[in-house]
Amino acid sequence: MSTETSPWEEHFGSRENQNKAAQLGMWIFLGSEVLLFTNLFVGYGVYRYYYPDIFVEGSKHLEAGWATVQTLLLVTSSLFVALAVHYIRQGRQFLTALVLLVGMGMGLGFLGIKGWEYWKHWTEGALPGEYYRLEELPVRGGSLFFTLYFLLTGLHAVHMLVALGLLGWLVWGAVSGKYTAEYHIPVEVGGLYWHLVDVFWLFIYPLLYLVE
Template sequence: MQHEPALRPVVPHADHFGDEASRQDAAHLGMWIFLATEVLLFAGLFAAYAMYRLAYPEVFLHAREHMEVTLGTINTYVLVSSSVLVALAIASIRGGREMTASALLAGAALLGITFLCIKGVEYAHHARDKALPGAHYALHAFAVPGASLYFTLYWIMTGVHAVHVTVGVGVLSVLSFQTLSGKFNARYHTPLELGGMYWHLVDVVWLFLWPLLYLA
């Protein structure tokens, strides 16, 4: 008679870290490494911007005259406000105020959606004026060598950022729902801190994009 192999005991995920503090440290380290790769991605885009700005300084200087500066500035305040809400949400969950934290995360997600909607309006205006990337560029009011290159960089840099905002909105929405359902509390809220770190990076990247593309 053959004996069935004994089932292995279920080991909690935190056990191989030794304790909860070690698990949290590992989670934060992993997020920092991930954020570093994101920084490298945007650093490459910023390097391309700097290189082509050196090649066409006058073009990049006058390009802002054809940008939606008002919409870009409004979006800056929107994203900064959303980061403030995320920071307040983290402080709330640490203080045991789960309902407040959930509401603040939901508010930050709504501001992220607002950012995307405003960005969509701006994209529509550029498409109407034919300020499109690459060979599709046909903005007659700014038909100078290098203009299409500027708008190509604009679409790529803001487009990649918009994708990150979309992901962040999804993360904040999930965290808000999970907080409301009681998954996180003052003793355990590491995912909220990690999500907040990602959202703050998205905000910081925009604080570089805004002056470079709209003001400089």
């Protein structure tokens, strides 16, 4: 293993090519992430087809207002992450770190609301599978709605945590001066991941909270 001082890797031939490869690799990874969520969306589609009324009722047990706040938080955090890429392209490292931190703060706010919601479901008994204790809705279908709810939001929350870690690492890199106007592949590529996690939520939000 060679100790690398330069982030440019020789086997790519040119810097432009390394940029291209990193972008393509990340987009392919994002594509595979979409397919990771696919099962849950398909399960949602099929079970909603089987139990349309129960899904409407189940959705009323969720906090649509707070979910809208969450959506706004995520959309705004996405703006800040996009700005981070914008600033690092101009080489403004401090500003980059700052907007990334703001974006992370909003992500944490999102997870805070999520945690509060989970706690409410816990007290209510609206839990997946064999823990389901909600009496207003039948177990057949009702427990499936909440299983899908927890799986979709849970998988999304896990992705949020990973993405937060990624942004934290980018903040560290920006502060320590690793990224410049020439070399900032990790910021561009890490930002893509954050946006994708945001995009998943854009679909989860109406599917779970606004069923009618």
